[in-house]
Amino acid sequence: xxxxxxxxxxxxxxxxxxxxxxxxxxxxxxxxxxxxxxxxxxxxxxxxxxxxxxxxxxxxxxxxxxxxxxxxxxxxxxxxxxxxxxxxxxxxxxxxxxxxxxxxxxxxxxxxxxxxxxxxxxxxxxxxxxxxxxxxxxxxxxxxxxxxxxxxxxxxxxxxxxxxxxxxxxxxxxxxxxxxxxxxxxxxxxxxxxxxxxxxxxxxxxxxxxxxxxxxxxxxxxxxxxxxxxxxxxxxxxxxxxxxxxxxxxxxxxxxxxxxx
Numbered sequence: 373x374x375x376x377x378x379x380x381x382x383x384x385x386x387x388x389x390x391x392x393x394x395x396x397x398x399x400x401x402x403x404x405x406x407x408x409x410x411x412x413x414x415x416x417x418x419x420x421x422x423x424x425x426x427x428x429x430x431x432x433x434x435x436x437x438x439x440x441x442x443x444x445x446x447x448x449x450x451x452x453x454x455x456x457x458x459x460x461x462x463x464x465x466x467x468x469x470x471x472x473x474x475x476x477x478x479x480x481x482x483x484x485x486x487x488x489x490x491x492x493x494x495x496x497x498x499x500x501x502x503x504x505x506x507x508x509x510x511x512x513x514x515x516x517x518x519x520x521x522x523x524x525x526x527x528x529x530x531x532x533x534x535x536x537x538x539x540x541x542x543x544x545x546x547x548x549x550x551x552x553x554x555x556x557x558x559x560x561x562x563x564x565x566x567x568x569x570x571x572x573x574x575x576x577x578x579x580x581x582x583x584x585x586x587x588x589x590x591x592x593x594x595x596x597x598x599x600x601x602x603x604x605x606x607x608x609x610x611x612x613x614x615x616x617x618x619x620x621x622x623x624x625x626x627x628x629x630x631x632x633x
Contacts, residue, residue, distance in 0.1 A: 507576020
């Protein structure tokens, strides 16, 4: 019986978040935001290693406290506002390989999705293994703002973003009658390492959808998202992964208005 592929969890947590200052380590329900993704990754039992990629000594210390590895810091040239994921993923996988740690697959788990549970990760991993001949799996959810209702502006005129090839224009069609469209969320992706080394991409060409439900794919991108996350917890409508460690001692951080990370 063939052994299961070795997979590493890669958690990107650079410093320098602009829309919510210090977002990755800002406390949510007692723990830094980063802690919940580390806990979910560790408790899933899926990964051979859980590694945080960061350019910050402080974030590295916090990540280590909560049970992740930070074997090296991310170079500053791969930690800018516009740095594409492929740069830090390629750097991390190659450096690990050069140190004798090779992984067949990797999963990107962004700290901005704190409601992703260990079971979410297990479900995605089982689906990935059960889907042959794919390059990657990516989390998606049903689109709330349908692109059929979107417009492109050109001066004082506008045209539909998408045209219905036949029948009633989509912008004049009830939402329920529009074709189902899914949008990616930031909670989870899994890919074979070969797509990075051979194709210089984190996704490849053949992707399978992993559908998230409820708040599994909820993504904190700005201060309003943060307020909503706290309200969802207060109402009991969303739950966070269990964190075994006592809260890391943190200074309260002010709200300020990075994408992804």
